[in-house]
Amino acid sequence: MRNRIAHGYFDINLDLVWDTVQTALSALLKQLSAVSLATNGNDRQERP
Secondary structure: OHHHHHHOHHHOOHHHHHHHHHHHHHHHHHHHHHHHHHHHHHHHHHOO
16 A cells, blocks of 8 residues: 555545545554653663
8 A cells, every 4th residue: 555655646446445444543643652661671781
């Protein structure tokens, strides 16, 4: 989907994009939060 959005400006199915946002965004936000917490936790341990 990324290539289609980045290079196929006039060939984007907005219904498909919106459906993807509605179904995948929640899981993506949870994953990003977990990565952020893991990364921030590691940064804190490395600092003097």
